[in-house]
Amino acid sequence: MDSELMDPWYTLEWFMPSTLKAFSWEYPIFFYLLLAVPLLFVVRWLLRYYFNQKLPVAVSQKDLAASPLNLIRLLPEFLLMLALMLIVTALARPQKTNEKVEQWTEGIDIMIALDISQSMQIEDFTPNRLEAAKKVALDFIKGRLQDRIGLVVFSGDAFSLAPLTTDYDLLRSYINEINFEMIENRGTAIGSAMAVVTNRMRESESKSKVCILLSDGDNTAGNIDPITAAELASAYGIKVYTIVVGKEGLVPYGKDFFGRPNMIENTVDETTLRKMADIGGGQFFRATDNQALVQVFSKIDQYEKAEIKETRFKDTSDYYFIYLQWAVSFFLLWLLLKSTFISNVLQD
Template sequence: MAEETPWFFLKWFAPSTFENFDWAFPVVLYLLPAVPLLFLLKWLLTFKRQQKLDIALTKTDLRSDPLSVLRFLPGLVLFFTFLLLIIALARPQKTNEKVEQWTEGIDIMLVIDISESMQIQDFEPNRLEAAKQVARDFITGRFQDRIGLVVFSGDAFSMSPLTTDYDLLNANINTVTFDLIESRGTAIGSALAVGTNRMRESDSKSKVLILLSDGDNTAGNIDPITAAELARAYDIKIYTIAIGKEGRVPFGTDFFGRTRFVENTLDETTLREIARIGEGKFYRAIDNDALERVFQEINEFEKAEIKTTQFKDTTDFYTVYLKWAIAFLLLWLLLKSSFMSNILRD
């Protein structure tokens, strides 16, 4: 029922209207069955106490006058007056509740290795595609956090600045390939420097850098340890993930279609030291499931505090039924003073 509907409209008595009401004092509604009982009791007492006059008439003199039923009208009006007063006392209302969630958010920079060794197939379908998938899943689980993306091989390249446009971020992740950067190698230090540069002007209370790599630092013009210390100077926490197995790992096929194996090495010591300097944590992921668990754990560690604000807008409608009750009461007083109350009772 719209708030602007005039009080004298009969729509206020439609069952759908009452279904949509909240009641401030619903216990008052239990008085509704008492009204007909009260009127029944009054009728029984009146019937026993009223004086009766025996009159002898012939059957042909007995006639029924339709106007005689009007004597019940004042009582009926008073009956509805009490019902309306009880409804008004129960205070029907409608409440529109709004819930707003907000958070200051966290700035997160994903730094992903796209060097040639990320094509190794000890992950399904390979290391890079597995990393891209868990990154997309990680982004999906965030709420109002700004997330950026840096990729690196022999050099580092910023794919996306810090943003809350997760659709754009996922689109950028989908375009990541091994051919984005021509220079070969693994420039871990340069990648950390580019990620730090993207985050250094951030005024967020929490800044996180997640570095994912499968090799040694073999390129770039900045040492990884120096880059980690620079990042920590800007209050950036660093998580490092060493992806892949060491030793013989599958890498494509030979001329005859047989699986080719290559030797893979990984500088776990440097990644551990980077995480220690960045006051984060080091992880080792050797398959898809392990990599997913790593990102799930980081997701739990770096949860922003979500604050909820509730707004309640309550509109009362008891005045509608109070006006109806007053109208019925005035009508009852009018009828009580009319001929209807003086019609000879049978």
């Protein structure tokens, strides 16, 4: 609650510049009438001066001496002017609006399946394919909001490294610890990885379930066909994005005795991963260097955004009655003083 709501109407805080600036004014056009108020009193004085009856009175010179106390007779007029100006202020309707915005989102469930087979040590990426993939995965997690993310790693076998979670610090620590020695069996079990992903996500109640599978080769291990695994994932409503990393042709792999990079022939078969993406209703990507891999994850990040819902509440408080109370007070005071010796009764 605004602290000024607790202030009584008769405090001078209501006339402080900071208080007046904090208001929004519903009808600011009424402020033009403030200029008319003093003009009204000038016209009123001129009419009285020229049209009121004048009574000649003989007084001595010493009685004509001016005194500052004579100005007191102007006090009732000043109070009436203040009352009118405060009425104009009340008509402008000072308000304070407290707008509250509530946002919420229904997160997406995302499983990242990462190939850690020996071929991911190839250095056509900097420093190698696996480290480049880990870096973009870490950056991808940074950009998510309230999404549950899990990790699956695979080589000759596949296992779940992290369940679906919103503990992003835990996920980052798991990703940093990924290495080639985590799975003893050699090969690339893409089908098995897809099956582990499906098993992790099959009981998910999220409206959007996504798998991002990253590999650099063909399915050479495991006892589950990748296409069959993709069809099973699709049956559970899992959208599949597949990413093939690596260049074709001669690529650096390790170093020789003299520290020079060994060059080996590398071939990439996109057919299986492309078909898996088609079945899973996602998209297939090919990344041949670090920048291309960053762009791939950036595209997926844009595609899979949770819908953010927003509700706005406006709480408007009126304060016109404060200035109206001041106006009434000054008006009553004017009526009181108008009937006392302070007024110039000869003017009425």
